[in-house]
Amino acid sequence: MNMKHTIISCPHCGHPVHLDLDFCEGDQDYFEDCANCFSPIHLNMHINDLSKKLELAVSADDEQLY
Ligand SMILES: [Zn+2]
Numbered sequence: 001m002n003m004k005h006t007i008i009s010c011p012h013c014g015h016p017v018h019l020d021l022d023f024c025e026g027d028q029d030y031f032e033d034c035a036n037c038f039s040p041i042h043l044n045m046h047i048n049d050l051s052k053k054l055e056l057a058v059s060a061d062d063e064q065l066y
Contacts, residue, residue, distance in 0.1 A: 004054060011060035012039040023047055023054050031061070 002024040007016050015036035028045040044057040 006056070008041075008043075008056070008058050010034040010036060010039070010041060011058055012041070013037040017041065019043070021045060021054065021056070 002022065004021045004023060006019050006021060008019060009015070010017050012034060013036055015034060017032065017034055019032065023045065026047055028043075030043055030045075031040045032043055033039070034041055040061050042059045042061040044059070046055045046057070047053075048055055
């Protein structure tokens with residue numbers, strides 16, 4: 001298992017959201033519901049091939065509807 005625990009801020013309400021990232025799967029694109037406002041948070045996880053560092057992009061999905 002290769003899990004990393006991290007905390008992000010909800011893009012909708014700013015509430016801290018705890019995540020357990022499983023990065024042995026490689027790049028992932030998924031949604032997590034905020035525990036505070038229940039809005040979907042779009043998470044885009046990318047493993048940098050050179051540094052092997054985890055890069056996490058967090059966005060509010062409704063921003064992409066415009
Ligand atoms: Zn929220």
